[in-house]
Amino acid sequence: MILATLNPYIIGTAAGVFTAASMLPQLVKIIKEKEAGDISIPMVLILLTGLSLWICYGFMKDDWAIILTNIFSLLVNLAMLFFGIKYKDH
Numbered sequence: 001m002i003l004a005t006l007n008p009y010i011i012g013t014a015a016g017v018f019t020a021a022s023m024l025p026q027l028v029k030i031i032k033e034k035e036a037g038d039i040s041i042p043m044v045l046i047l048l049t050g051l052s053l054w055i056c057y058g059f060m061k062d063d064w065a066i067i068l069t070n071i072f073s074l075l076v077n078l079a080m081l082f083f084g085i086k087y088k089d090h
Helices: 008-021 024-033 041-061 064-086
Strands: none
Touching: 008 064, 024 064, 041 064
């Protein structure tokens, strides 16, 4: 099987990068339009909590793919929270 020949570290890193980058188009849209009426602040807060726990888990497992991709995702979502509050009902 082709999956057996793939490096799990590369697959995990790629999955983390794509997952982390998934919010970038929304963040760009909010910044560009200066409008964030459709953003759910509670959802972003729950996501930030989950990402923080993934980072802790990554340190517990000493897995830098988990740590770095979730730190990137955390930063993107912190920016989403910031601009979501700034441009909410703007």
